[in-house]
Amino acid sequence: MSDASAPKIDADRVWRRHMEYAELGATPRGGVNRTTLTPDDIEVHRRLTEVALERGFEVSLDDYGNTFYRLVGTEPNLPPVASGSHSDTQPTGGRFDGIFGVLAAFEGLEAMADAGVQPRRSVEAVIWNNEEGARFTPSSMGSAVYVGNAELAPLLAGVDRAGETMGDSIAALRAAMPDVGHREFGAPYHSFVEAHIEQGPILEAEGIPIGVVTGIQGARKFAVEVIGEEAHAGTMPRSGRRDALVDAVAIVNSLHEIFHDEADEVRFTIGRFEAFPGARSVVPGLVKLLVDLRHPDNDLVAELGDKLLPAAQAAAKRCEVRVDESNRSETVVFGEQVPAAIIRSAEARGYAWRHIFSGAGHDARHMDSHCPSGMVFVPCEGGISHNEAENARPEDIAAGTQVISDTMFDLANGE
Amino acid sequence: MSDASAPKIDADRVWRRHMEYAELGATPRGGVNRTTLTPDDIEVHRRLTEVALERGFEVSLDDYGNTFYRLVGTEPNLPPVASGSHSDTQPTGGRFDGIFGVLAAFEGLEAMADAGVQPRRSVEAVIWNNEEGARFTPSSMGSAVYVGNAELAPLLAGVDRAGETMGDSIAALRAAMPDVGHREFGAPYHSFVEAHIEQGPILEAEGIPIGVVTGIQGARKFAVEVIGEEAHAGTMPRSGRRDALVDAVAIVNSLHEIFHDEADEVRFTIGRFEAFPGARSVVPGLVKLLVDLRHPDNDLVAELGDKLLPAAQAAAKRCEVRVDESNRSETVVFGEQVPAAIIRSAEARGYAWRHIFSGAGHDARHMDSHCPSGMVFVPCEGGISHNEAENARPEDIAAGTQVISDTMFDLANGE
Numbered sequence: 001m002s003d004a005s006a007p008k009i010d011a012d013r014v015w016r017r018h019m020e021y022a023e024l025g026a027t028p029r030g031g032v033n034r035t036t037l038t039p040d041d042i043e044v045h046r047r048l049t050e051v052a053l054e055r056g057f058e059v060s061l062d063d064y065g066n067t068f069y070r071l072v073g074t075e076p077n078l079p080p081v082a083s084g085s086h087s088d089t090q091p092t093g094g095r096f097d098g099i100f101g102v103l104a105a106f107e108g109l110e111a112m113a114d115a116g117v118q119p120r121r122s123v124e125a126v127i128w129n130n131e132e133g134a135r136f137t138p139s140s141m142g143s144a145v146y147v148g149n150a151e152l153a154p155l156l157a158g159v160d161r162a163g164e165t166m167g168d169s170i171a172a173l174r175a176a177m178p179d180v181g182h183r184e185f186g187a188p189y190h191s192f193v194e195a196h197i198e199q200g201p202i203l204e205a206e207g208i209p210i211g212v213v214t215g216i217q218g219a220r221k222f223a224v225e226v227i228g229e230e231a232h233a234g235t236m237p238r239s240g241r242r243d244a245l246v247d248a249v250a251i252v253n254s255l256h257e258i259f260h261d262e263a264d265e266v267r268f269t270i271g272r273f274e275a276f277p278g279a280r281s282v283v284p285g286l287v288k289l290l291v292d293l294r295h296p297d298n299d300l301v302a303e304l305g306d307k308l309l310p311a312a313q314a315a316a317k318r319c320e321v322r323v324d325e326s327n328r329s330e331t332v333v334f335g336e337q338v339p340a341a342i343i344r345s346a347e348a349r350g351y352a353w354r355h356i357f358s359g360a361g362h363d364a365r366h367m368d369s370h371c372p373s374g375m376v377f378v379p380c381e382g383g384i385s386h387n388e389a390e391n392a393r394p395e396d397i398a399a400g401t402q403v404i405s406d407t408m409f410d411l412a413n414g415e
Numbered sequence: 416m417s418d419a420s421a422p423k424i425d426a427d428r429v430w431r432r433h434m435e436y437a438e439l440g441a442t443p444r445g446g447v448n449r450t451t452l453t454p455d456d457i458e459v460h461r462r463l464t465e466v467a468l469e470r471g472f473e474v475s476l477d478d479y480g481n482t483f484y485r486l487v488g489t490e491p492n493l494p495p496v497a498s499g500s501h502s503d504t505q506p507t508g509g510r511f512d513g514i515f516g517v518l519a520a521f522e523g524l525e526a527m528a529d530a531g532v533q534p535r536r537s538v539e540a541v542i543w544n545n546e547e548g549a550r551f552t553p554s555s556m557g558s559a560v561y562v563g564n565a566e567l568a569p570l571l572a573g574v575d576r577a578g579e580t581m582g583d584s585i586a587a588l589r590a591a592m593p594d595v596g597h598r599e600f601g602a603p604y605h606s607f608v609e610a611h612i613e614q615g616p617i618l619e620a621e622g623i624p625i626g627v628v629t630g631i632q633g634a635r636k637f638a639v640e641v642i643g644e645e646a647h648a649g650t651m652p653r654s655g656r657r658d659a660l661v662d663a664v665a666i667v668n669s670l671h672e673i674f675h676d677e678a679d680e681v682r683f684t685i686g687r688f689e690a691f692p693g694a695r696s697v698v699p700g701l702v703k704l705l706v707d708l709r710h711p712d713n714d715l716v717a718e719l720g721d722k723l724l725p726a727a728q729a730a731a732k733r734c735e736v737r738v739d740e741s742n743r744s745e746t747v748v749f750g751e752q753v754p755a756a757i758i759r760s761a762e763a764r765g766y767a768w769r770h771i772f773s774g775a776g777h778d779a780r781h782m783d784s785h786c787p788s789g790m791v792f793v794p795c796e797g798g799i800s801h802n803e804a805e806n807a808r809p810e811d812i813a814a815g816t817q818v819i820s821d822t823m824f825d826l827a828n829g830e
Contacts, residue, residue, distance in 0.1 A: 016583045026820075089696060090643060090692065090694050090696075090697055091692045091693075092691075092692045092697070092700075131692075132696075133695070133696070137695075139695075139696065159427075184782070197648075198650075198705055199647045199649040199650045200647075200651070201655075212509060217649060219649065221695055229799075229802065230507060230801055230802040230803075231799065231800070231801060231802060232614045232615075232774070232775055232800045232802075233684035233686060233707045233709070233801070234614075234632060234634065234684075234707075234709050234772035234773075234774040234775035234776060235613075235614045235615040235682075235721070235773075235775050235798065236615070236774075236798065236799070237679045237680075237682070238679050238681075238682075238683075239679050240616070240798070243684075245667075245685050245688055246751070248688075249664055249667050249668065252660075252664050253664065253668065256661070256664075264652045264653050264654050264760055265652075266653075267648060267650075267651075267652070267653075267806040268653075268701075269648035269658075269695075269696070269697075269698055270660050270692070271648060271693065271694050271695040271696060271697050271698070271699060272690055272693045272694065272695060273660055273688060273689070273690040273699075273702070274664075274688070274689045274690070274693065275505045275685070275687055275688040275689070276507075277505065277507045277687070278686065278687045278689065279505050279506060279547075279549050279687065279705075280548070280552075280554075280685050280686040280687060280705040280706075280707050281505075281547075281548070281554065281684070281686060281707055281775075281776075281801065282505055282507070282634055282686050282801040282802075283684055283686070283801075285507075285513075285802070286689075289687070289691075290694075290695040291695075292648045292649070292695050292696055294648070294649050310570060310589075350730075358649075358650075359647070359649040359650035360647055360649035360650050360696075361649060361696075369632075383650065383651065383655075384534075384646065384693075385646070385647045385650070385697075386645055386646060386647040386648070386696065386697040387644070387645040387646060387647075387697075388645075
């Protein structure tokens, strides 16, 4: 029931806030480096908290550093409607991935507050901690631990490259926001909707501002170690070497062959490939690889992923190979309820929309196991994301924000 | 003229000092991480300086941080005889590479001092700064700049990964040894002899303690950058990617083919291979490679090295490739004088010896362009070097040290 009383968002405010927050972790090349709970990421949480407390929103923090901003509804005992995304980025990330979903949800709350309308259910804007998994692996653990798909203790003990733990980082977040409440994991939601840039080229190419997401692609993620023996580059003959680089390249060749599909639907990426010790005159004794494998078909991802270890062991002629599956997620298909509300909202405002499938993972994947969920995509320039050149147009950010605000309002006033 | 008066070295002292200095930068796996002019490396210079000043040796330092310890001869105006090597290691280096040549030379001076014998020419033990080139590239610049094969200014401006300059590091070295003199570059030497572990398997396999080095293999060293475009691992299809990892692996495949020789005499190593930004869900936009290419035949190294750029550009299908030749050195063949003195010394002590060729580069390469030069190799376990497991036997260290001491004494008393 998107009705005449659904408030209008402030398009200038939400764009201005994107530009302002893009300064937190800004890179010389116009991108953003704001990995999880670095001082810049904590500052995003703190600034929004400051605005929220001035507005009279309730703010709370759970034990994994997820942050919740609530506009209380007229029936505050009903499970609330939530919307949100993440504030962390990849090390060479952009100005919209994640933060758009946070700021769109927060703008929804502000628009309702400005218009003086109070929905039936409470509405919440959420920052899910550590969606990118760049500083602390694995990814999407904020929503996962909230809904019970992951255990807290090992995540708190996770360390970054400098040896700092996630637990210490969360303590720093809490210290930066001393006046906020505590939130339990798993508190029920009526529904969840997440806004995000598409990170693909379809909406821009078709000139459509609103993507109604039907589901999220599954993935298997592996850490591979190739263990050989260091030797002197000038003296040790090829026949005497156990060169980890040579075997790692043979493994990559084999995987490229196995994962090649004519239809170009398999997403196979080696995002990290690093030889150690990394000195010119030393034959590498160790190579570390990170493998990311995705396809919409769960059975195919399972089958291909199972081929990785035997293929790697067969390809490595002289080195030992270790494969650790660090993350596995199934393809999720959203139910009817939230996508229907998104479509109602888009049509009520006259925005063109289309169904679209998400190749990237999002927190909405975990939320869908907790409550009816859905996502709104907006176009981004050239489909480029996880890249400092990532870009989006103010009018698309405004349209997506309006649809998120209206969808929250619709769901909060509905059954 | 290795004669009866050549003093006996103190085998216990020189071994004890190896073990003591191996603590400076000791790694948990029994190796040494003591890259150039880190506090541990500076401490090596400082401790030897302390002993030298107590002994009454003259100590001086040049503008690149090379350190000279001199026992003055009876004819101090004659060009001195020098011996030495380097105190820096690879990041995962061992307890003998480099430091053996320094401590053998220093023990030669101490043995002469203990015996109260004074050679005709002065004799010097030298620490050539930054032979490994691990913290500051390129390698072997200490001897190079001393003999005029490299320019000082750009080397002083060189930075490590943390942004510290070589110039600042040398200032820290100087500050740690305030009481030493200043040495000009290029002061003439009568001759130079360097002791080193073989870093290959031949002497150990044949049970021969002394290798008389005939020459040093040339090398060409390249830095390669493969420049593509970052993209999201879950959304960007293979056909739309400019994946720097994919093209870098194609380049490595092509180079393995081009540089493959049945005789196994070409030494082709990729010591560094690193994808950026190095996150699992980001298609790499950049890969950096370091290539090391060696062969005893200068013409063949020239020919093979010239194939690298065109081969890399042909192999890269979608990315830009940049190749920078960071270092090039010719194969050096030592003259008669120093090897003959080494052989006289070995035979006078009854040590078995053989001629041997050096696959690795050493400071003696640059010294040979300045004065008659040579090298003494001793066996190391399994030929393993540039590796924390690097090892050598006390009796071989003692034999090599005795031959260095005797050779210095022989050359210093000769014509």
